[in-house]
Amino acid sequence: MKHIFYRLLCIGLLSGFVISCSDDSVSPAEVRDNPLAMGNPSGATTDPASYTNYLLEKPQYALSYHRDRGTPNWVSWHLSKAWLGSASRQDNFAPDNTLPTGWFRATSASYTGSGFDRGHNCPSADRTGSVADNAATFLMTNIIPQAPNNNQRTWADLENYCRTLVNGGNELYIICGSYGRGGTGSEGQANTIADGKITVPNRIWKVIVVLPAGTNDVSRVTADTRVISVNTPNTSSLNPEWATYRTSVDAIEKATGYDLLSAVPASVQSAVEARVDDGPVN
Incomplete structure (x- = not known):
């Protein structure tokens, strides 16, 4: 009986040690946080009657969708090391079948011959933790018509810089959106594509909240927190x-x-x- 007691005691102590080590081994940088932790910018809802401001929440990001524009108003996501891994780019652009019945659902073919890239809001490279995470960025509700040089140079460099910040020990909350009507792609100026079903935005913007990896993120935003805001024209002649x-x-x-x-x-x-960021850019 005594031997059984000691055996149970040892198992209990060992279990406690394993649990303690397991808890301590999860660093803040390995946590995937709520993409809407900083707020819902437009008060988007899941009521289909809100067809110009319809909320879609994915495990990887959240967005406000505009049915009549055929694009998101904004997309919000969290970026930490927990989201980055070795999954390859899926390139599986697909309609979003979670949109309400009867709504136009863009496909990859909707952009063919338009002169505009299928521009991600939440980038593919921000979601490489798994194949499913990466595939989610190719849903067409995460895509806008983006001028090629805007997408492949200016915007790509900013996205790379965001991941540099994460690799430096930070976590980010990012909101990306667009507004206005009319951009200039490789085939010239256009207000819409896909026979008028998709509006080409005039401006593309992004807001990035930079925090050291940690917990209770909203409470850690202070007057000194770095917030990077960028607003670019949707043209291919913009500054790289x-x-x-x-x-x-x-x-x-x-x-x-x-x-x-x-x-x-x-x-x-x-x-x-109110502040315009003047921090490092690479």
């Missing part, structure tokens, strides 16, 4: 240096009518949203 287009959150809010960091305390919002 994304820093040229740095602006303030306030300016993007004025242009879109959104409340971009609504979950952050008002006093902190006032400070970070």
Whole structure:
């Protein structure tokens, strides 16, 4: 009986040690956080009657979709090392079958011959943790008509810089969106593509909240937190240096009518949203 007691005691102690080690081994950088932790910029809902501001929540990102434009208004996601891995680019552009019945569902063919790239909002390279994560970025509700040089140079460099920040020990909350009508791609200027079913945006913007990897993220946003805001024209003649287009959150809010960091305390919002970032760019 005594031997059984000691055996049970040892098993209990060992189990406790394993659990303790398991908990301690999960670093903040390995956590996948809520993509809407900083707020729902437009108050999007899942009511199909909100067809210009319809909320879609994926495991990988959240977005507001505009039925009549055939594109997202904005896409919001969290980026930490937990989202990065070795999954390859899937290139499996596909209609989003979670849209309400009867709504237009863009396909890859909707962009064929348009002169515009199928531009990701949440980038493929931000979701390489698994094949499923990467495939989700190729749903057409995450895609906009984007001028080739905007997509492949200016925007690509900014996306790469975001991942550099993550590899440096940070986690990011990113909101990307577009507005206006009319851009210039490789075939010239256009207001719409796909026989008028998809609106070509005039401007493409992004807001990036940079935090050291940690927990309780919203509470850690302070007046000194780095927030990078960029707003580019949707043309192929733009400057390849994304820093040229740095602006303030306030300016993007004025242009879109959104409340971009609504979950952050008002006093902190006032400070970070008025500032134009002047930090490093690579």
